[in-house]
Amino acid sequence: xxxxxxxxxxxxxxxxxxxxxxxxxxxxxxxxxxxxxxxxxxxxxxxxxxxxxxxxxxxxxxxxxxxxxxxxxxxxxxxxxxxxxxxxxxxxxxxxxxxxxxxxxxxxxxxxxxxxxxxxxxxxxxxxxxxxxxxxxxxxxxxxxxxxxxxxxxxxxxxxxxxxxxxxxxxxxxxxxxxxxxxxxxxxxxxxxxxxxxxxxxxxxxxxxxxxxxxxxxxxxxxxxxxxxxxxxxxxxxxxxxxxxxxxxxxxxxxxxxxxxxxxxxxxxxxxxxxxxxxxxxxxxxxxxxxxxxxxxxxxxxxxxxxxxxxxxxxxxxxxxxxxxxx
Numbered sequence: 001x002x003x004x005x006x007x008x009x010x011x012x013x014x015x016x017x018x019x020x021x022x023x024x025x026x027x028x029x030x031x032x033x034x035x036x037x038x039x040x041x042x043x044x045x046x047x048x049x050x051x052x053x054x055x056x057x058x059x060x061x062x063x064x065x066x067x068x069x070x071x072x073x074x075x076x077x078x079x080x081x082x083x084x085x086x087x088x089x090x091x092x093x094x095x096x097x098x099x100x101x102x103x104x105x106x107x108x109x110x111x112x113x114x115x116x117x118x119x120x121x122x123x124x125x126x127x128x129x130x131x132x133x134x135x136x137x138x139x140x141x142x143x144x145x146x147x148x149x150x151x152x153x154x155x156x157x158x159x160x161x162x163x164x165x166x167x168x169x170x171x172x173x174x175x176x177x178x179x180x181x182x183x184x185x186x187x188x189x190x191x192x193x194x195x196x197x198x199x200x201x202x203x204x205x206x207x208x209x210x211x212x213x214x215x216x217x218x219x220x221x222x223x224x225x226x227x228x229x230x231x232x233x234x235x236x237x238x239x240x241x242x243x244x245x246x247x248x249x250x251x252x253x254x255x256x257x258x259x260x261x262x263x264x265x266x267x268x269x270x271x272x273x274x275x276x277x278x279x280x281x282x283x284x285x286x287x288x289x290x291x292x293x294x295x296x297x298x299x300x301x302x303x304x305x306x307x308x309x310x311x312x313x314x315x316x317x318x319x320x321x322x323x324x325x326x327x
Contacts, residue, residue, distance in 0.1 A: 019233035024072035027161035028062030032103040039244040048236040049247040058200035059131030078135035082318040087311035094219035094319040096238040101282040102200040102217035110193035111172035119147040128159035128177035136178040142304040182275035194229035238323035287324040
């Protein structure tokens with residue numbers, strides 16, 4: 001009898017309340033979204049009492065569609081979508097920031113490397129983005145307008161994020177393409193003639209492109225109603241991602257690779273480690289959204305999107321640090 005009384009409270013104490021959350025990811029096997037997968041592998045979701053389902057989608061636009069359609073609770077995508085939706089009267093809020101730099105790179109296919117040396121040369125060519133309406137598409141639009149290239153003078157097509165993106169750029173199916181790692185590192189190994197036009201994996205590239213020290217990219221965002229109704233779940237999610245970011249910055253690329261699922265890092269672990277080394281700068285240190293960065297995103301989007309330019313947007317409603325700061 002004494003034994004039974006002793007074990008029962010212990011069993012109850014070991015069972016933590018479980019918050020079920022469906023997260024739509026805009027192309028799961030990209031380093032820009034790695035913290036979402038790594039948090040699962042490190043056991044941080046479970047430790048925070050979360051039952052997380054990770055859904056893989058072909059680009060940020062598709063992940064956003066899943067949220068709007070109700071098949072996902074949260075999106076792991078780029079922050080700019082919250083501003084885009086605010087211009088349409090939809091209240092989405094980012095509540096933990098994974099990237100302080102976008103990690104996107106505009107490259108030239110080997111077939112065009114000799115003739116396309118600057119963004120102005122893209123006029124009349126075919127450009128690849130992850131998917132139409134994605135954040136990579138928004139970046140392309142901004143770059144073209146910023147460099148005086150008419151939007152309608154460039155043919156834009158979706159090339160995905162992984163093997164399909166590598167094949168499209170390597171074969172010359174697209175003349176230029178926006179890529180992320182590890183696909184970019186794979187493409188550069190296979191086709192050294194690939195030329196880089198814009199590199200947003202590091203501070204200097206972000207400064208040169210946007211004139212700012214930070215440009216927040218991948219975040220977790222959700223309907224504002226969801227965060228209000230699920231404050232505890234949102235806080236636990238934010239905490240799990242923050243713990244993951246802190247863990248990443250305390251470990252080497254090889255140690256991170258060792259914790260990454262094989263189907264994410266691919267057969268060539270050394271290549272994955274190399275890609276990680278190229279991109280570690282882009283990860284946030286603490287998951288906090290900087291006001292400067294949020295304003296920079298709005299400014300850039302307004303230059304390339306007339307709807308955002310003409311809309312009255314309360315930027316403070318598109319993100320919050322209350323959950324990642326534990327309040």
